[in-house]
Amino acid sequence: MTPDYAPPVVSQLPQPTAETAILAGIVLLALLIAVAVLTLAESIYQYRRDRRRDRVRDDVELALLSRMSEPEPEWDEWVASASEPERDVARELLNDYLRTVDGTERATLVELVRELGIFAEARETLDGGARHEKLQALGWFALSGEDVDPDRLDATCTGGNDLRAAAARVLYEADHPDARGRGTDLLVGDGSPTLTTHGIDTLYRLYETDPSPLLDRAAAEGDEWGLSLVVQVLSVIRHTGLLAQAADWSFVHEHTTHESPSVRAAAVRAFGPPGWDPTFRESVPVERLLADPHRNVRRATYEVLAEWGDDRSLELLRAALRTEPDQRSRLRGMEALDDDQLAGLELGVPTADDPADGEVVTTLTAAGSTTETSVDAAMGTGVSSAAATEPADADEAVDVAVDAGNQSVPPDPTAFDRALAWVRADRGATER
Amino acid sequence: MTHIIVIADDDDSVRRLVEHKLSAAGYEVESFVNGSRAWDRLQTAPVPDLCVLDVMMPGLTGLQVVERMRDDERLADVPVIVLSSRGREADVLDGLESGATDYVTKPFSPRELLSRVRLRLGEE
Numbered sequence: 001m002t003p004d005y006a007p008p009v010v011s012q013l014p015q016p017t018a019e020t021a022i023l024a025g026i027v028l029l030a031l032l033i034a035v036a037v038l039t040l041a042e043s044i045y046q047y048r049r050d051r052r053r054d055r056v057r058d059d060v061e062l063a064l065l066s067r068m069s070e071p072e073p074e075w076d077e078w079v080a081s082a083s084e085p086e087r088d089v090a091r092e093l094l095n096d097y098l099r100t101v102d103g104t105e106r107a108t109l110v111e112l113v114r115e116l117g118i119f120a121e122a123r124e125t126l127d128g129g130a131r132h133e134k135l136q137a138l139g140w141f142a143l144s145g146e147d148v149d150p151d152r153l154d155a156t157c158t159g160g161n162d163l164r165a166a167a168a169r170v171l172y173e174a175d176h177p178d179a180r181g182r183g184t185d186l187l188v189g190d191g192s193p194t195l196t197t198h199g200i201d202t203l204y205r206l207y208e209t210d211p212s213p214l215l216d217r218a219a220a221e222g223d224e225w226g227l228s229l230v231v232q233v234l235s236v237i238r239h240t241g242l243l244a245q246a247a248d249w250s251f252v253h254e255h256t257t258h259e260s261p262s263v264r265a266a267a268v269r270a271f272g273p274p275g276w277d278p279t280f281r282e283s284v285p286v287e288r289l290l291a292d293p294h295r296n297v298r299r300a301t302y303e304v305l306a307e308w309g310d311d312r313s314l315e316l317l318r319a320a321l322r323t324e325p326d327q328r329s330r331l332r333g334m335e336a337l338d339d340d341q342l343a344g345l346e347l348g349v350p351t352a353d354d355p356a357d358g359e360v361v362t363t364l365t366a367a368g369s370t371t372e373t374s375v376d377a378a379m380g381t382g383v384s385s386a387a388a389t390e391p392a393d394a395d396e397a398v399d400v401a402v403d404a405g406n407q408s409v410p411p412d413p414t415a416f417d418r419a420l421a422w423v424r425a426d427r428g429a430t431e432r
Numbered sequence: 433m434t435h436i437i438v439i440a441d442d443d444d445s446v447r448r449l450v451e452h453k454l455s456a457a458g459y460e461v462e463s464f465v466n467g468s469r470a471w472d473r474l475q476t477a478p479v480p481d482l483c484v485l486d487v488m489m490p491g492l493t494g495l496q497v498v499e500r501m502r503d504d505e506r507l508a509d510v511p512v513i514v515l516s517s518r519g520r521e522a523d524v525l526d527g528l529e530s531g532a533t534d535y536v537t538k539p540f541s542p543r544e545l546l547s548r549v550r551l552r553l554g555e556e
Contacts, residue, residue: 065452069542096445103541 015302052085060089064097068105075115076103087116094118099144119146126156131163138166147174150182158186165199172205180206180213188221194228204236211240212247219251227260234266242273249283256285261294268300275308286316295326302333306341318345322416330416334423342427345420435553436478439463440446440470440494441486441515446538450484450515453542454549471500479506482552484545487516487527502531511552515540516546 060082060307067073079087081319094113101109122137126148129137134157141148148170157167168183176182183206187199195203207214217232225233237252255267268289274280288300305317317333324330334342437459441447451463458516463481464470468491474480483501492500494514501507511533516523518535527535534548 061448062452066456067450069453069456093445097449100443100449100539101542102539103543105542106539127494 001068035137039391049085053089056083056086057089060086061093064090064093064109067112068097068101068108073108073111075112079112090116091118095143110146113140113144113146114239119144123148125153131159134159135166138163138170141170141309142166142173145173147176150176150178153186153294153386154182159190161196163193164189165196165202168206169198169202172202178400184214184217188217188225188229188233193226195232200232200236203233204239205241207236211237211265214240215247215251219248221249222255227263230255230263231266231274234263234270234320238266238270238272240269240273251406253283253285256289261292261296264292264294265296266298267302272304272307275304275313278310281308281310281313286313290316290320293331298324298326299329299332302329305340306333306336309338309341312342314341321345321419327415330419334419338425342420342423390410434458434460435473435481436460436462437482437484437549438470438473438480439484440467440489440497441484441491442466443486446486446515450545453483456550457546459489459549466490466540467494471497472502474504478526480510482549483510483512484547484549485512485514485532485538487514488524495532497501498527498531505525513545513548 063078067075068080082090090112090344094109094116098106105413111215122140125133125137138157140146150171153167153170164186168179168186171179171183171186183202187195187203203214212377214233214237218237234252234255242275252270254266255263258264258267268301270282271280275284284304286301286305290298292301302317302320305313305320314337317337321330321333324333334345337345351382433543437445437451437454437536439461440463442448442465447463447465451461454461462473464473466480467485467489470483470485471492474483474497484498485497487494492517498514500514501510501512513532514527514532515536515538516527517538523533523539533552536545536548
C-alpha cells in the first residue's frame with residue numbers, strides 16, 4: 001500500500017525484486033574483485049620491475065662512470081647489449097649526472113642520451129604528446145644542450161607559459177644563434193600574460209651579458225604587455241642592467257610615471273645597477289621620484305640612492321629620510337645604507353619626555369603583518385586596525401589605509417632618531 | 433705511498449662520481465654522507481692527505497668542517513677543495529676565507545677536479 005506522503009512518480013516506479021538486488025550485488029562484487037586483482041597485478045609488476053632495476057643499478061652506474069671518461073666510450077655497443085632494465089636505469093642516472101657533470105664527460109654522457117634514442121622519442125613527443133610529456137621532452141633537450149628547430153618549438157610548445165619557458169630554455173641551453181630573439185618571442189609573445197619563475201630566470205640568462213636588446217624590445221612592445229609582465233621584465237632589467245648604461249632606457253623612464261605604484265617601483269629599481277656612471281645618474285629624475293605619493297616608490301628610490309652611494313645621492317637620501325611620513329619606508333631607507341653611510345646620519349638622543357608617537361599603522365593582512373607589526377611594536381609606534389575598503393588587492397588596501405593615516409598625523413620629530421637607533425641596534429644584534 | 437682522500441657530500445650521485453674518479457686515479461677514498469660523519473673520521477688516524485667537501489650539507493656544513501680543521505693542529509695544513517652549487521663571488525670568498533684551499537662550482541668537470549686534486553697534492 002502506497003503511503004499518502006509518497007510522491008506520485010516514485011509510487012509508479014517498479015519496486016526492486018530480491019533477485020535484482022542479488023544480481024546487482026554480484027556484479028558490484030565482481031567489479032571490486034576485478035579492480036583488486038588488477039591493482040595487485042600492477043603492484044607485483046612494478047615491484048618486480050624495480051627489483052630488476054635495483055639488481056642492475058650498480059653495474060650500470062659503474063659502466064657509465066667508467067665510460068664517461070673514455071675518449072671512445074663505445075656507447076653503441078653498450079646500448080646494443082643492454083637489457084631493458086639496464087637502459088631504464090641508464091636513463092635515470094643520466095637525468096642525475098647531466099645536472100652534476102660538466103666538461104668533456106658531459107659531452108660523452110650526451111652521446112649516450114642520443115644512443116638510447118631519447119632525443120628521437122622527445123621529438124616525437126613534441127609533435128603529439130600531452131603537456132607534461134612535452135615538458136619532460138623539453139627537459140631532456142635543455143639538460144643535454146640539444147638543438148631544436150625554433151619553428152618546431154613555436155608550432156608545438158606555446159600551449160602555456162610553462163611550455164613557453166621550457167622551450168625558450170632549450171634554445172638558451174643549446175646556445176642557438178637566435179636564442180635571444182626566438183626565446184624572447186616564446187617568453188613574451190602573444191598569449192603570455194606573465195612569466196613563470198623558470199621563464200624569468202631564462203629571460204635573465206638570455207640577456208645576462210647585454211640587456212640592451214631587451215630594453216629595445218620593451219620600448220617597442222611594452223605597451224602591449226600586461227602589468228605583471230611589465231614588472232617582471234623591469235625586474236630582469238634591474239638584474240642585468242649593469243652594463244647597459246649606454247642603451248635606450250626610455251621604457252624604464254616612461255614607467256616611472258605609470259599609474260600602478262608596483263610598476264613605478266620596479267622601474268625605479270631598474271636604475272640601480274648602472275648608477276655607477278655619473279652621466280646615467282643625472283638622467284634619473286630623483287627629486288620627482290622622492291616626491292612620489294606612494295611609499296613603495298619612495299622606498300625603491302631610497303634603495304637605489306643607497307646603492308649608488310655617491311655624495312649627492314646620500315645627501316638627497318638623508319634629507320628625504322628626515323621628512324618621510326611613513327616610518328616603515330624610513331626604516332627601509334636606513335636599512336639600505338651600509339654602516340659607513342649610516343654613520344653619516346645624525347643621531348639625536350631620545351628622552352623620557354618624548355611625546356608618544358602619534359603615527360597610526362594599519363594592521364596588515366597575514367602576508368606581511370607579523371614582520372611589520374613586530375617592527376612597529378619594537379619601535380613603540382601605535383598600532384590600530386582599519387577595515388579595508390574595496391581594494392584591487394590586499395596590499396593596495398593596506399597602502400591606501402596607511403597613506404591616509406600618515407597624512408592625517410603631524411610629522412613626529414623623534415621618529416627619525418628612533419628609526420636610526422633601531423637600525424643600529426638591529427645590526428649590532430645581528431653581528432653578535 | 434697511496435694518498436688518502438676524504439670526501440663528503442649528501443648528494444649520492446656527486447659522492448659516487450667523485451669517489452669513482454679519484455679511486456680510478458689511484459687514490460684511497462673514504463666517503464661520507466654528511467659533514468658530521470666526515471668530521472668524526474677526521475679526528476681519527478691517519479690524517480688524510482686531502483679533503484673534498486660539499487658546502488651545503490645537513491648538520492655540519494663543509495665550511496664549518498673546514499673552520500674546525502683550521503683550528504686543529506693536526507688538520508690545519510690538510511688541503512681542502514670545497515664543492516658548491518653557489519658560484520657567486522660572495523660564496524667563493526666565503527669559502528676561501530673559511531680556510532678552503534680551492535673552490536669548485538657545480539656542475540663540475542670530474543677531469544678538472546682530478547687535476548686540482550693532483551695540483552694540491554703536489555703531483556702536478
